[in-house]
Amino acid sequence: MDSAVSELLANEGQLQAWQTDRSRAPIATKIVVAGGFGVGKTTLVSAVSEITPLQTEALMTQASADTDDLSGTPGKTTTTVAMDFGRITLDDDLVLYLFGTPGQQRFWFMWDDLVRGAIGAVVLADTRRLSDCFPALDYFESCGLPYIVAVNHFDGSEKFEVPDVREALTVPPHIPVLIMDARQRISVIESLLALVGHALDVTPE
Secondary structure (H helix, E strand, O other), rough: OHHHHHHHHHHHOOOOHHHHHOOOOOOOEEEEEEEEOOOHHHHHHHOOOOOOOEEEEEOOOHHHOOOOOOOOOOOOOEEEEEEEEEEEEEEEOOEEEEEEEEHHHHHHHHHHHHHHHOOOOEEEEEEEEEEEEHHHHHHHHHHHEEEEEEOOOOOOOHHHHHHHHHHHHOOOOOEEEEOOOOOOOHHHHHHHHHHHHHHHOOOOO
């Protein structure tokens, strides 16, 4: 995996084969980034997208005070109200299209549309608020979509090892659990590669 990441970073900024040769159609793959409110989904998509990401951020107002718990994210002033969208090219002709879901419960009705056609999902978790990712875990378990758990460590939060997180979330042994930083491009790429590999293992066809 390290060599794949290194090669990708070395080629960053260069035009890909599918962008210069119209006879080489890229393999387009859809990935969903999900998780609780304020866990870092927008940050993840922004950190890795090779195009200007589409964001549907809206300022939070007093009207949401009764529905959005800001105790875990006191500095948060905006929130995703539809989706985030970005793109990254891996391995010359493999293009990942990233769709970030809104985290609040009142927007969950959009999830069915956002996950349609996806090969898998990255479920972001914040160790300060692990319970916030349970709805996403339950959703992907119930619909059968391959997923991994990526623990996004925030500054000042207590660090936990993978086995501890797996036990706390009761994640099955075959599901990859990673520690990552949604702000760091290389960390996000490693998580995306882990998801692609897991999705291929689970649904090789």
